[in-house]
Amino acid sequence: MHQRHSDSPDHTPRRHVLGHAVRATLLIGLISGAGTLHAQDAAGGDAAEASKAKDLEGITVTGSRIRRVDVETANPVVTLDRAAIEATGKATLGDLVQELPSIAGNATNPNTNNGGGTGASTVSLRGLGEKRTLVLVNGIRLAYNDVNAIPANMIDRIEVLSDGASAIYGSDAIGGVVNFILRDHFDGVQISSDFGTSKRSDGNRRNFSLTAGHTGKDYGVIAGLSYSDIDAVSADARNYSKDALYLIDGAPVKQGSSATPTGSVNFNDGSAASKALAGTNGCSRVTLNPGVTGATGPGDFHCYTGSDSYNYQPYNLLQTPQKRTNAFLLGHYKFNDYVQAYVNSYFSKTKSSSVIAPIPIFANGDNFLASASSYYNPFGVDFGTDRGTGTSTNDLNTRLTVLGNRRYQYNTYNLQVNPGLRGSFGDSSWQWDTSINYGRVRQDSINYGFLDYAKFNQAVGPSFMDTDGTVRCGTAGNAIAGCTPLNIFNINDPSGLSNLQSMVVNPSVGSVYTVKQLEANANGDLFDLPAGTVSLATGLSYRKESTSTSADPLWTADENGLCGVIEYCASTLAGRFNVKEAYAETLIPLLANLPGVRSLNLTVGTRWSDYSTVGSSTNSKVSLEWRPVEDLLLRGTVSEVFRAPNTSELYAGVAGDAATVNDPCNGYTGGHDVACANVPTDGSYRQADGQISGKASGSEVAGYQLKPETGRSYDIGLVYDPHWLEGLSFSVDSWKINLKDTISTVSAQTVLNQCYANPSSAFCALIHRNGNGTINYVAEPTVNLGKLWAAGTDFAATYRLPETRYGRFTASLNGTYMKRYDINPDTTDPSSVVIHNAGIFTYSYGNFPRWRALGTLNWSRGDWSASWRLRYVGRSQIGNADLRQGLSADYDQAGVERKIGAYVYHNVQVGYNVESWHTKLELGVDNLTDKQPPLYYANNTTNANTDVATYDLLGRFYWMRATVSF
Template sequence: MKTSTKLRLSAGSFAVGLVLASTPSFAQDEAVDETEAEEVGDLIIVTGSRIASPTVESPAPLQILDDAAIDDAGVTNVQELLLENPVFGTPALSRTNSAFLTSGTGTATVDLRDIGSARTLVLINGRRVVGSVANSPIVDLNVIPTQFVERIDILTGGASSLYGSDAVAGVVNFVYKRDFEGIEANGQYGITEHGDDARYQLNTTIGTNFADGDGNIMVHFGYSNEEGLLSRKRANTAVDDFDLFRLTGNRDDFGTESIPFFSSFPPQGRFITPTRTFTYDPNGNLQNCFTTNGPTCAATIGSGTGPNGFNRQNFRTIAVPVERYLFAASGEYALNDDINFFFEGTFNKTSSAREIEPFALSSSGTTGIYPGSGQMPIENYLPGTNTIVANPYVPAAIAAAATDTDGDGLRDIGFVRRLVEFGSRLGSTERDFYRMVVGFDGTLADDRFRWDVSYNYGQVSENQISTGQVNVVNFRDALAAIVDVNDLDGDGLTTDVICLDAEARANGCAPANIFGAGNISQAAVGYIQAQGTFQTGLKQHVVQGNISGSLFDLPAGPLGVAAGVEYRRESSFSDNDALTNQGLNAGNVLPDTSGKFDVVEGFVEVRVPILANTPGFELLEVGGAVRVADYSTVGTVYSWNVTGTWQPIDDIRIRGTWARAVRAPNIGELFAGLSQTFPAGLSDPCAGIGATGGGATGDNCRADAGVAANIAANGTFTLNQADLQGISGFNGGNPNLFEETADSWTVGAVIAPRSLGGVFERLTLTADYYNIEIEDVISGFPRADTLDQCYNQGNQTFCGLITRRPAATAVNSAGSLQFINALQVNAAVTKTSGVDVTANWWAPLGVTENDRLSMRVAYTHVIENDFFSLPTEDPDPSAGEIGTAKDRFTANLNYQTDLFKLGFTGTYIGKSSEDDGFCAAFAALDPARGGSCPTVPAIFYLDMNASFYVTDQAEFYFGVDNLLDTDAPNLLSGTSFNVTGTDTAADVYDPFGRRYYAGVRFRF
């Protein structure tokens, strides 16, 4: 290729060069001198600055993970490797926490600093990536072709001034391989020690130069499959259980199983009358009592014994299966000495599936079959007559105990039932990802400046189909069953059972017998069942241009500058099926959502060397950047940073950053439709308020006309049980949101004691303190806090979210709470701080340069991670709680020769506690211990990998993850961090146990 363009690096692409060839696979701010830089190119750009310079030093904490580390880890999805790094918190989405979600099944995300995945910006080659989660910017790491990645740059700290919105916690930049020639292929298979969750992958990368070296093109094909793991496949998760601590409040009971803890929605049904509750025993005999988990029923009609509950765990999932097809390509062509054309393309198809227990249906409740009365009629009027006919499926004993509870002249009952005849609730998701980038880059002014312009297009579409749901209207028609004594359906039969409603019969209604397990006919199932669908789409267009270089030389070095402009347009939609939209599938109303926005941005960055090669000041440099962005949604926002680097001697570098970052609200936060919910556990602050008194709360309550009418009629504000249970509300977006703002700063040191020689010559230590405070955090405000702010604090903004029933309502309901909405608002504050420490060391051990021992350690101590629902409220701390351990580290030890490589990776998660708010509720039950939160002990995982170089072109490798077979701590149902179906926090701890993998790799 032409000599002046042998390494084409634009402000949107990054390289580290020889650093990664001469250091361990996980580097931290390693620097090369200018001689080395010239060997890999005149100027390079490192994540954390857009200014091209001759070194890879970063003023902000930067960790670099290279392709050797990716290969050694043997991961199927790069998320697994990243989560070992302690700077990452619990992922919002992963294979082990998405089985119960209505969308996002199998998605893999990352969350720097544990302050939300939407505040971590994911880039490919320095450019944005379209999100994969509906109406959000969150990127699914399934779209990353792992074996096509040359390295991963992890920049922690606010970087909005350089990369735009969402980089509040930092940036994860995946840098693809380039200028690759040859063929690299690998195949790998892995399985757990239990013989489940098989994982396999096949990958091929092919690259070649053309046009006498002026061009290069690379293509990558990848396939991977993770088969998944069902809860019933493991003894410890096969049966429903419950944490005894939740039942007793005794801290010593934390993690102790109460077995079984079955569901009270059984497949044989539970039928409620005013005096008795009926069910069926395992032999199909009717009994007039029900015990969910107990050993016996005292009063029986048949011979039944308990328990009568249902084991949901038999149908649940520990890890969802994920299958991926990946294609990636990139290329470049030198048009002349100063201009190059480049392109990138990625296609990914991800398929995932989920299984959870059969649907639990009730006659009552807001999502029940009969949302008004909550009662199922067991007799009906014949059409056009006053003749009452009984439902022939209702057993005589139940009919004898039934009464008319709703005053319509017909006896009725309540029921709950598990719909096993409909099968498990299954969901399949197909997600297609497309991304392409085309552009030009080059040099100006005798290579003093580098420039690039590019167009970046991304699109994601998701189609989800779910089964096991019901059509509530059809179910209601199917339950209205009668004996067709008058041959209403005209089939000539007078003893058959039919649906009462003629229109329903015309539409195929088949009567449903819910009494006893397995008694709903397949004809009735076919009429009642409803297939759910969920479709989403996201599109992103980005046009950008950048220029970087040095304006002129100062005594201490060149004055670096970078500038750029960007236009970005994003749109997204999510569509549910019609029944879901109307809440007619026994669920709440879920609306569709769509929205779009665009933004024009510009930035300038400067780096000013003040002193160099002076005693006490080998380098003193300051820099800064500012970005102005004009959004179609929130208007103009500003972000900036100030950086400083002082190197008193060659071996020590002190650095610091101070930054203002912004995050503009995403499409879901702005435009999500109103989805109805029926919150429980709310207390009306106006209850008991009289005509006078009550202080400010009393005055605020009486200001409502309905409350005043209720007090006038009853003396005090009086509520009945129906009022308390009838509170509803809507969750939704808010088009009036504005941006979050974060002030962050870091200060740290890089110590490379080369002058000491010996074992210190190849040692690099870093230590950095970070502090991030985000104001105007976008979140749904808790409804209990909304009531408090309105009536106890007099905050009218929150009063606007509350609707009470009018004065004209029946006396006992006048003024009662009807709706409390929880729209997204800019109200909360998040604060986090901590310390990162890394160490990298290697030493030659043999006669060849490949004989070496290397070590790397990354440690993070979290000082605080607090969430304030309002700036004036007390914080909800999470530092030290499960998923946000105060102390975490990952350590790697590797030994390699010309013939083999052996490595060990240890991951430590410090002692962690239950949620403090959860524990506070049980403080009174455990006075001897002061209500202190129970804890889980520190956990240590050890992984091993080995490679054998059979020839120069062939390598055999194998590894063992969780070599010590460390068990995940018991975090059972009823505790805060339990992931349903796993009996632990499966997104924090390893639920699989020891597992093995092996593979071959070829290079030609």
């Protein structure tokens, strides 16, 4: 049962002031407009025709529902038209959008192998995360946040609003909105095909698209198909990623996982027997000598060093393979001058996969017990965790290389259909639109190369030599039928291969997400003021979202995050909610044609949302546009923003996670007994691996009652179009976003850092260490975490030079400066450490360089065209000298900062239009200088020793395309 909140506790008095003011203004406008609409209907002749002509000129720009003649409004919008999209030569829309300077943080893309592999690309405006960026298609919510699922050949342009827009679009539009505008007219047939390959002849891509359309007097239809095939690239194919590199004591070291094929045996539970074994061997950690077969003895092991670690990198991918098929159908039919029907529909099927190294086994982390009474145990002490009592003993890590790599195969099906009716109220200025939005996303995955936990646990438990010379599971007189003992101390011995293979399982997971929405909108003019016409946009909507996930029982975690398959688990999920919404927005011209005031316009809007899960919320905005002279626009917006929890955040069960952390208890000598429970105080402790077991879950499983995150968005800026230099335009916008009660899955690093700083922190209960101090797992529930503050400045400039005999040149530059990105994970804790992300990379939040920019220079002359794109990623750093941050670039030293220099990527393209063949040929080179990504090291990242969300991974890439039109 979900508790409803009719009065949100988040509405501070200041919030009420803005909301009441906006609602009062809108109410006046609505009352005034009641008679005005009738008067417009009754008007005839020239007045009606003039109004109709004016309506034809009006358009809506993302960020407002009001039709405007002005393209430049209070909304800071970046537009990418179809020509700009095609000139980039990008294989997917995700590749294109993620280059924008306003994108930062941890957005997913096909280079995300470990933790990705679905082929998806998401958008994280301001680095606020994909869940705080609303993706629209023709103003309608996209069912699946993967923008690669949108067929590129149906897109006319992309509008990116980098401002909070909850008052206009509802939940999720905190960082901004990305709106993909569809083509509405196309006549003929167009076929396009391209091929690309890297300088090293890998990462090949093949794309094909077919678009056909016809426009008649009263109708239009456009249909298309496209197919994309992108090859995998192994991490072994690049020098920067072929080895697992750690930064240790200031030097890069090839040091992989302690889960090695020869095993890592650690006598560290503090017992007398373990101490004696460490003394006998001359070290506390040993590994098997090469070439040993069969049962082992203590003399078959040598002291473990970093050179014995396992290099898992060659088995990972820099680019995950994917095959994608898209289809779309767009159409409209005009019944008469006042009513038109339309339908926008598209479908995509994506087949993709990720591949990672063979399964590692951690006796304590995976919660199994290699028994001291096992026939194959040469040391006579327990290793791992007794699941019955929870008692932890010595560490034993190994890796099942004989079973080959783990593979995650995904099939994703995305269908979205949006039929509707639109028209006008007679000859008035008022237009209306009603539509249905149905979206369904199904994803099926098969996970190869895992083990049945129960069978494995039995096989490494007590065993004995029977009287017939057969080694059996169990104890004498109490043998376990159907079980064959496993020699975990020599697990890759060929004699045990068939036994391991009998335990292999390939569990599957299936999920379905649906959205059903009914929406009705209307907009038009209310009445005239001396400065202009007051306009209104208003609407209602009802939306229902539901999610369900089914998984093999062996692949499903229990309440402790433990599962029947060693290492990772999936979650079961089933839940739904509905939301009813109403909004109104009005444009009020205040002054016009006065000295120092060419125009002064006020826009106010408000939206009421009522969720079946978290209650109601009202969010408003106020915008002001002032033109002191024709060439200059000054603008500002204050918006209330919010985000309601989605179905995954609410209902997800426990699922396994491999989190990358830097344990603050490394080198521990005392003083933090809660965060470092059971850790030796002699300074000898070191976290064995950069990755630990995390247990993520939704809020209900964790016992939390989520509420919406709320806040304010501020934007103030200017646009200047000097009449004395035709073709030049530039803008500057400063922005700030403040959020509270942020909905977030708590990262394992945050849990460790916050508990280390305050032993009374609520985060301490989420840490689970073994009896020897090593991390068993860290719980990562979804909660309302704390506060977030982000601020920065955007700038843009475009100059279209006059055409000369040398052709036409157009230059543009877009950039972002990140001034602030701070997070307070726990505002209830006075000692909570505020995390400063601006200018820094962290595993938990991603990369936030202070400066990012994208510059383009386009040229055309006759049938020839060319473009040069320059992408700038500013300086960043790993680690923080402030020890309270718990961030260090070094694996072995606290508070180490490592500077990362700025990066510049150059992409060039040239095209030629063969008019007689109705064909355009294009050639392009991305990353012209073959720049390799910077090293971030495996102790700071999960994939490829670098930040795969920010930098180019493949190096120089060549592509060519041919487009034929009929």
